[in-house]
Amino acid sequence: MRRLARALFLALVGALAVLFVAAPVRADDETDALFASGAAALKEGRPQDAIVSLEALADRGVIDAVASFDRGLAYAKRVQIGAESPGDLGRAAQGFEEARELSRSPQLVDDASRALTVIRSEIARRRVHAGEPVEIDPGKSLGRTVAGLLSEDTWSGLAVVASATLSIALFLRILGRARRARISGGVAAGIATPVLALAVAMALAARHDRIHLREAVVVVENARPLDERGITIPGATRLPEGVRVEVIETSGSSSRVRFGAVEARVQSSALRELARPE
Amino acid sequence: MTSFVLPVLRGLPWIAAILAFLFLGKAASAQSPPQLQLRASATTVGVGDVFEIELSATSADTMPADAQLGGTRGFVVRGQNPAPSQTHISINGNRMDRYTLTMTWQLEAQRVGTFHVGPATVLLSGARYSVQPLTISVVPAGQAPRPRASAPALPPGMWSPFRFSPFDPWKGLLPGIDNDDPGQASTPQIPIDPKLSLEPARGQFFFLHATVDKTTAAVGEQVTYSVYAYADTGERADVDGEAGHESTAADFVKHPLLREDQDPPRVGYAIAGGRTWEVKLLRRWALFPLHTGDLTIGPMRLNVVRPQSASGPARTAETVVVHVTEPPLAGRPPGYTLGDVGHFSLTAQVSPREIEEGGAIGVHVELSGTGNMPAAITPPARAGVEWLTPEVHGELAAMGHDAWGGKRTIDYVVRLRRRGVVDLGELTLPFWDPEQRGYGVARASLGVVRVLPSAAGANASADPARETLPGLPAVRDRLEGPRGPRAHADDSPVFWIAGVGAWPLAFGAVVAGRAAGRRALAAWRNRRASPEAELRERLEAAIEACGRTDARTADAAIARALEAAALAHAGVNVRGAVAAEVIARLERAGVARASASRVAALLRECEGARFAPEAADIASARDRWVRAQGAIRGLETGG
Numbered sequence: 001m002r003r004l005a006r007a008l009f010l011a012l013v014g015a016l017a018v019l020f021v022a023a024p025v026r027a028d029d030e031t032d033a034l035f036a037s038g039a040a041a042l043k044e045g046r047p048q049d050a051i052v053s054l055e056a057l058a059d060r061g062v063i064d065a066v067a068s069f070d071r072g073l074a075y076a077k078r079v080q081i082g083a084e085s086p087g088d089l090g091r092a093a094q095g096f097e098e099a100r101e102l103s104r105s106p107q108l109v110d111d112a113s114r115a116l117t118v119i120r121s122e123i124a125r126r127r128v129h130a131g132e133p134v135e136i137d138p139g140k141s142l143g144r145t146v147a148g149l150l151s152e153d154t155w156s157g158l159a160v161v162a163s164a165t166l167s168i169a170l171f172l173r174i175l176g177r178a179r180r181a182r183i184s185g186g187v188a189a190g191i192a193t194p195v196l197a198l199a200v201a202m203a204l205a206a207r208h209d210r211i212h213l214r215e216a217v218v219v220v221e222n223a224r225p226l227d228e229r230g231i232t233i234p235g236a237t238r239l240p241e242g243v244r245v246e247v248i249e250t251s252g253s254s255s256r257v258r259f260g261a262v263e264a265r266v267q268s269s270a271l272r273e274l275a276r277p278e
Numbered sequence: 279m280t281s282f283v284l285p286v287l288r289g290l291p292w293i294a295a296i297l298a299f300l301f302l303g304k305a306a307s308a309q310s311p312p313q314l315q316l317r318a319s320a321t322t323v324g325v326g327d328v329f330e331i332e333l334s335a336t337s338a339d340t341m342p343a344d345a346q347l348g349g350t351r352g353f354v355v356r357g358q359n360p361a362p363s364q365t366h367i368s369i370n371g372n373r374m375d376r377y378t379l380t381m382t383w384q385l386e387a388q389r390v391g392t393f394h395v396g397p398a399t400v401l402l403s404g405a406r407y408s409v410q411p412l413t414i415s416v417v418p419a420g421q422a423p424r425p426r427a428s429a430p431a432l433p434p435g436m437w438s439p440f441r442f443s444p445f446d447p448w449k450g451l452l453p454g455i456d457n458d459d460p461g462q463a464s465t466p467q468i469p470i471d472p473k474l475s476l477e478p479a480r481g482q483f484f485f486l487h488a489t490v491d492k493t494t495a496a497v498g499e500q501v502t503y504s505v506y507a508y509a510d511t512g513e514r515a516d517v518d519g520e521a522g523h524e525s526t527a528a529d530f531v532k533h534p535l536l537r538e539d540q541d542p543p544r545v546g547y548a549i550a551g552g553r554t555w556e557v558k559l560l561r562r563w564a565l566f567p568l569h570t571g572d573l574t575i576g577p578m579r580l581n582v583v584r585p586q587s588a589s590g591p592a593r594t595a596e597t598v599v600v601h602v603t604e605p606p607l608a609g610r611p612p613g614y615t616l617g618d619v620g621h622f623s624l625t626a627q628v629s630p631r632e633i634e635e636g637g638a639i640g641v642h643v644e645l646s647g648t649g650n651m652p653a654a655i656t657p658p659a660r661a662g663v664e665w666l667t668p669e670v671h672g673e674l675a676a677m678g679h680d681a682w683g684g685k686r687t688i689d690y691v692v693r694l695r696r697r698g699v700v701d702l703g704e705l706t707l708p709f710w711d712p713e714q715r716g717y718g719v720a721r722a723s724l725g726v727v728r729v730l731p732s733a734a735g736a737n738a739s740a741d742p743a744r745e746t747l748p749g750l751p752a753v754r755d756r757l758e759g760p761r762g763p764r765a766h767a768d769d770s771p772v773f774w775i776a777g778v779g780a781w782p783l784a785f786g787a788v789v790a791g792r793a794a795g796r797r798a799l800a801a802w803r804n805r806r807a808s809p810e811a812e813l814r815e816r817l818e819a820a821i822e823a824c825g826r827t828d829a830r831t832a833d834a835a836i837a838r839a840l841e842a843a844a845l846a847h848a849g850v851n852v853r854g855a856v857a858a859e860v861i862a863r864l865e866r867a868g869v870a871r872a873s874a875s876r877v878a879a880l881l882r883e884c885e886g887a888r889f890a891p892e893a894a895d896i897a898s899a900r901d902r903w904v905r906a907q908g909a910i911r912g913l914e915t916g917g
Contacts (some may be wrong), residue, residue, distance in 0.1 A: 032757075034612060039755040046703070048659035056612035065758045073753055080747045082695075083659030103758060111751040118749050156768045160777040167781030174789065200778065203768050210766070277761055 620649010662696025
């Protein structure tokens, strides 16, 4: 009787283990299979099949720098072999931008940056031929550029050091008895105060961007700016394919985006969002 | 032999029947009298009830005409509806015609009693033929029996495929041989379709009722939306369609399954609110949801012109909400496009299979099935294979009663720029099949094409063409791996409070503490130098001096105590002042004259005793101290 109970217990534990372990394993297998088939198709010169597999991977919520890189490459290859569909260059740029954002490998980041240059050069060449403005990368704002100089954690650490330095310097300046100590404290406080302000501001900005910033890439040849009613604004500068924009808000089928100094509303279907590393 | 004879013998009755039909049919066609049948939808009706009388006249020669009902005593004719029809059958070259005129009258019973309707007549080839009148009993309003819900008999003018019998396929085609149902003519009943019945009725005389076949669907899955019109069989209602409006379905792709330029078909009869309603199908749409969410189908509205009802003229169908989701992610095939829902198949033809380099071939693709058929299929991309923009033709329509589908042909011109055997690949269309609750993939293999070298192609390939997107990096075949969420120090309030804020806080605390200590010390010092503190000191000194024997010291201490009291209680410094001035100063400070005088007198006495040449008396000094204490209390109380 006891043996039977033990057998039943073991069977139950086994069944539960299968239930909880098998599903993730199956998902991992599917991810690997899709990626392998996509990479193989890309190597064999079948970019369409590669796109199908790698897009299926993205549909399943897989966020991986290499998957994004290969997806961008698949779209680029489709353009290269003359089987281009509208928006392929934009999608390629999106894949490379995403890979650059996600990757921890400097080599992959370099490759993605190089590929982006190739893609954007082609877009620029076509725009020149069409007589359209060529600005396709207005760069980041000054604040974002400064915040991007160091990582968020570095800014945070700098803020701690500057705070401590400022406090000690003020102690010396106010409580110090020796004249030299008081002068040193004053100088140190004068330096530490702006450093602390900058470090705190940059750490907060980097944190805000990490949590709230949504960016996307334009994946149509020209995204037409719309007004609040969703009607195309006549004469407004169109957003070129492949540019990276900041998504301010999305409502209905349109999104408000910022591209350099330009702020406009465009169809959400004209954009493809960039996955964030975290 | 037996095996040959038996089937022949078994088939004899059929052969005999067919021969008899052919000969009898000829003979019958020679006879001129038509087959007449008069039926009533009810043989017992209530006063005010509207019922139908149907005359069916069938002839093999020509179409009967001019149907007349005859006597209608006790009833009022509310309407009539002729319905001519023809049937032509050809068997082995023998043609048989059948002309039927079906005339329906709507009668309203006027009074109680038993009445005869008819004899009804029709005109055929110049002669008028009649049929026996019907007897209708009219009972008081509301007492007539209700029609049986599941009565097998058909209403007047209704056709049913279930009348066909494999054992008697010619039943009803020839006059006189299909009246084998004795109860059919005598007890006509309205068949009530329970599926159409609803409670309560949604309006008086006429109302609309909207239904969908499902309230939950996937994006692209067909939702069949129907709008039925219910008309009270006892009341004729006139409806103004111009004043109403259609149903709205902005979140769906809409395809009508019913021709909307024709009279709506009657789908049956129903019971609602205790009354019998004729039900017609006004709209039947195949709706394909465009996105996820709770999508609304707005109501159809019509106006009833006559008769007027208390609820007003507007009749509005129900607003329907369909909950739309995405098909499941599990098992979704690569390349699936949201909205491709149904059941599809693909075929493809490629021709020619051999061309010269730079030439073009044709690829004819046929996509067929039911559901939300995609408008295009992405062709497989290969190096040296250029798919030009295809030509697409659709032959989509309602299939059967409630499905949308058909076929779409897509013709591609494909230019081949690379010599050799070129594998065109495979066309695929993944779709979600809602009936199977699973994904399917329609496939069509395109095969290979032999591309032969050509002079033009050789010249073209010799041209130094610009390479598109040169310098792309190599493909990577190993995933980098998941990058899980990482903790950041600045996400924690502890970091900001303890890491960044603690230092300035500590500094601030030290500075503030230091300042506070200084302020406390100063306050303490101030407190020690106050008039009250001095008074206390002077009082103690006076008490101590009076306890000793030195009278001059005691008087001096008493004078100081009085001066301190004047300063502490009246705010007046009387030190060095003469008597009158002491009084004046104290009075200006609000001290009563008596108290001021007392203080001045005591001060004078003390001065006198201190500087008197004779020896001072300690007892007198103590007496002055007692009086001085009273004066001090007087100063304290202001009196």
